[in-house]
Amino acid sequence: MEILVCARRVPDTSENEIEINAAGNDIERDELVYSMNEPDNYAVEEALQIRDRVGGNVTVVTVGGEDDEEILRRELAMGANRAVLISDDVFSGSDGRGIAAVLAAFVRQGHYDLILTGVQAEEGAAQVGGMLAALLDYPFASLVNSIVVEDGKLRVSREIESGNREINEIELPCVLSIQTGINEPRYVGMRGIRQVASLPIPTLGASDVGVDQAAVGGKAARAKRVDYFIPALSKGALILHRSREENAAQVLELVAAKGGLK
Amino acid sequence: MARIFAYIVHRGGAADDSAAELLAAARNIDSTVSPIAIVVGWGADLDAACDSLRASYSEIWKIANEALAYPNAELVRQALVSVLLPNSILLVPHDHFGIDLSPGLSIKLNSAFAPDVVGIDGVEGDFLKIVRQEFGGQVSAHVRCDISSGTVINIRPGAFKPGPSASGSGVVVDKSSAVGALEARRHYVETIVAEAGDVDITKHNVLVSIGRGIQEKENVTLAEELAEVLGAAVSCSRPVVDAKWMEKSRQVGSSGKTVKPKVYLAFGISGAFQHLAGIKGNPFLIAINKNPKAPIFQVADVGIVDDVLEFLPMLTDKVREMRGTSAK
Numbered sequence: 265m266e267i268l269v270c271a272r273r274v275p276d277t278s279e280n281e282i283e284i285n286a287a288g289n290d291i292e293r294d295e296l297v298y299s300m301n302e303p304d305n306y307a308v309e310e311a312l313q314i315r316d317r318v319g320g321n322v323t324v325v326t327v328g329g330e331d332d333e334e335i336l337r338r339e340l341a342m343g344a345n346r347a348v349l350i351s352d353d354v355f356s357g358s359d360g361r362g363i364a365a366v367l368a369a370f371v372r373q374g375h376y377d378l379i380l381t382g383v384q385a386e387e388g389a390a391q392v393g394g395m396l397a398a399l400l401d402y403p404f405a406s407l408v409n410s411i412v413v414e415d416g417k418l419r420v421s422r423e424i425e426s427g428n429r430e431i432n433e434i435e436l437p438c439v440l441s442i443q444t445g446i447n448e449p450r451y452v453g454m455r456g457i458r459q460v461a462s463l464p465i466p467t468l469g470a471s472d473v474g475v476d477q478a479a480v481g482g483k484a485a486r487a488k489r490v491d492y493f494i495p496a497l498s499k500g501a502l503i504l505h506r507s508r509e510e511n512a513a514q515v516l517e518l519v520a521a522k523g524g525l526k
Numbered sequence: 527m528a529r530i531f532a533y534i535v536h537r538g539g540a541a542d543d544s545a546a547e548l549l550a551a552a553r554n555i556d557s558t559v560s561p562i563a564i565v566v567g568w569g570a571d572l573d574a575a576c577d578s579l580r581a582s583y584s585e586i587w588k589i590a591n592e593a594l595a596y597p598n599a600e601l602v603r604q605a606l607v608s609v610l611l612p613n614s615i616l617l618v619p620h621d622h623f624g625i626d627l628s629p630g631l632s633i634k635l636n637s638a639f640a641p642d643v644v645g646i647d648g649v650e651g652d653f654l655k656i657v658r659q660e661f662g663g664q665v666s667a668h669v670r671c672d673i674s675s676g677t678v679i680n681i682r683p684g685a686f687k688p689g690p691s692a693s694g695s696g697v698v699v700d701k702s703s704a705v706g707a708l709e710a711r712r713h714y715v716e717t718i719v720a721e722a723g724d725v726d727i728t729k730h731n732v733l734v735s736i737g738r739g740i741q742e743k744e745n746v747t748l749a750e751e752l753a754e755v756l757g758a759a760v761s762c763s764r765p766v767v768d769a770k771w772m773e774k775s776r777q778v779g780s781s782g783k784t785v786k787p788k789v790y791l792a793f794g795i796s797g798a799f800q801h802l803a804g805i806k807g808n809p810f811l812i813a814i815n816k817n818p819k820a821p822i823f824q825v826a827d828v829g830i831v832d833d834v835l836e837f838l839p840m841l842t843d844k845v846r847e848m849r850g851t852s853a854k
Contacts, residue, residue: 360641392629394633395633494665
């Protein structure tokens, strides 16, 4: 099976306190810790496991800049067969539809049976996978938390409400957005990354993938961020500032006062 | 002004809570226009769902089709493309169904898409100004959305408070004949209901809830010790289940359990909206997190900026001290 995983490098929200810059038009990006978008990491692992069961190749692609080579290198170390960076100044300011258009053009140049994305990235939009599928006219399923390969189709489980799972059969080729927890992504150490240091990562531009340049970039974007802000709080927590021991004593008093002690 | 539609999620003949929330969101776009409810499905459940909306929506479009007896997003998309007017504004709840449906629908309608919207600041000319959250809720953003060729807007559940219901005499319009044969390359098979776990976290008055800040599986013991001395249960947020540190049955949130404790102690939980959606009944919420920017502090009653791995044992000791039992 030929599998394509669309991945991204993002600021790691679990490692960073996100601050807004002075102009209010971006977050402070100096000193941010970047990493692979967490759901994308699960998507790569899932692709590798499927390949190892049924054969084929895993290609990882990202639309971004040269800094993003770092995660592509990491995915090669995880075991991906090929990594491709798609990068071009004309993509700057693209919205989700623009990124999906770039990926769709790339997909049309190759032959992929299965395309995986992470369910969402740092914007929490959860949009590119579904848009890509619609542009390609492939079937799509989101929030996928298990995949079983059958003859010419997949049996996939989607995460729905209350921990329940919705089982679907989906024909190939298709696009799936992968939910976290679907597998246990393998660890990649510095040694593994050094071993793939010499593997080539081709960089393709807009004309290489043949995307219609009117469909990408800030001019084509229909959704544009105006600014970042911190919303005024209606309430907000009362923050306890004393010593750890005093804070613990106060928490205990509060728990008792709210009827929380048996 | 384009027509505004609201996609109604319904189960067992009753409209979901999101129906009233979408109505509230529509009024923030244009308070003078009455949105049209779109209800797809089949049989008596569909008719009952349409009927239940007559109290709040003035116009309800019913799309009956046997293929839509289960709302497979691929089929629903085709039905909506057939009936929606050009350049419509369509509101959809941003739940597991809306995430499945809306991005692809926006492509097929050649419309803009606004995902996971938490606020709407109205329309200026061809532009709708919306509010979203990014980076796990740590910052918010204003987004300008070009609606000149329509837009699909996914509304975050719980973000818009339902207003008083209007007429009580809504009209149901049958649009079924506008939809042709529906075919998809994805087929719904069945729904598997979550297994009950060893502990029912929905039955407890006090929850010691842990998140990513617990860092390692071994540290879960710290929460279990506190829960034991408090007579509480340990629950968790999604990353703890993803990492296989606790069973799925312990997860609080929209894809886990909905809990209604009196006291909720959140240790190392950032406070993603999907987690908060599982906490009902307005419990007294105490949050401990080392990141002062964590969104959990916006909803907690009391907060402490500290390392949970240090704070948890300290609190356990305090409880033992009070109970007059020495540490094991």
